[in-house]
Amino acid sequence: MQIAKVVGTVVSTYKEDNLSGTKFLMLQLIDIEGQLSMDYEVAADTVGAGVEEWVLVSRGSGARLVRDSEKRPIDAAVIAIIDTVSLDNYLLYSKKSEGR
Amino acid sequence: MQIAKVVGTVVSTYKEDNLSGTKFLMLQLIDIEGQLSMDYEVAADTVGAGVEEWVLVSRGSGARLVRDSEKRPIDAAVIAIIDTVSLDNYLLYSKKSEGR
Amino acid sequence: MQIAKVVGTVVSTYKEDNLSGTKFLMLQLIDIEGQLSMDYEVAADTVGAGVEEWVLVSRGSGARLVRDSEKRPIDAAVIAIIDTVSLDNYLLYSKKSEGR
Amino acid sequence: MQIAKVVGTVVSTYKEDNLSGTKFLMLQLIDIEGQLSMDYEVAADTVGAGVEEWVLVSRGSGARLVRDSEKRPIDAAVIAIIDTVSLDNYLLYSKKSEGR
């Protein structure tokens, strides 16, 4: 999985039938140093992630193992909202330490 | 999924039998800043996307979950025509605001 | 799918049993401007593509939906011989216009 | 598979139901010269890998063939703890020779 930050949403009216009700989030991928990269992924979200949160995104067929997604033609999904990312002895990210 | 702009079509006479009737669109991928990148994808389209429209493209096995595509040997499909892409407080793209 | 040009062949005697009879083509990928890129793919061919022709290559599990390939351990296949690639108002490629 | 070094952990409270009990490791990929690259993967671990160890990471649907992972929406898993990586006549890595 890759780590990503929720930065927006994508809305669509005309889409595949079995996508109705799917919420699409715009995710910007986070690099190994905790910085925003230039890569993004539009992912289905059933976890309820909000803007600014860091999440785990799963890509490929695994994305369709999230709730009610078996028949959705998606290739990326948010599977978890991240609490902490710990590297060696320091904390790369903590949800609580983010400004609220 | 990635965001892409429909920029053309690909036509083929000699192809796998179970591809007959499949419409192939030439998609140019859009980067995180809303600009055209140098990457493209030739994708099957069952949604009816038109040139200049922004779409969501799904790649891998998910592409075969679109209508009538279960047995098609494809690895990319248009799954939605995008209305809006919203980042934080501004609109990266709106279908209506595009020149018509 | 990606667009590629057939540039050669790969021959193998010692291979997985269920690959016997599989023809492997060396494909050089074409970029968005219609130029040869430095990327290639060795793909199974059941369509009968010839050297110099432009083809569509499907990668991943989709490659095994071509004829007689269900049990082949391949990850890339030629699925169509391209007639034309049209971008906006000009023709990026036409099979007929190629020197013959 | 790629070779990676365990460099940390990722913790999540809100996640897909069928991820409960899954341990997520932060892996930094190793390049062909045995150096840490800038690429990472967050992978499920059922093998019991520890920080500093080199592991094999499998990505895509293969990641769900590890123990109890069939229904987990993951796309990467640790499948082995590496003892040695031998290139030609020299040892790129040996678990024993690492400082302990």
Added chain:
Amino acid sequence: MQIAKVVGTVVSTYKEDNLSGTKFLMLQLIDIEGQLSMDYEVAADTVGAGVEEWVLVSRGSGARLVRDSEKRPIDAAVIAIIDTVSLDNYLLYSKKSEGR
């Protein structure tokens, strides 16, 4: 598939149960000009490839269609030992012409 040269081996004692008996080869990918690239793949081998040989590596779910690999959590396998790679009118590689 990609073309790769066998450059070493990876050994592991602690691994997923259904990997017991799997032989892992270190493969260095070959580029379109026949040169070693900086990319590698650790692949399962059931074909019996030896060091210095050029092979075809299949990645993703296709890698599990090789002999006895259906349940192995792998994402790459050697599927063929290459005899020749022919580009247009010249031979990029011939197994026999390699020094022996």
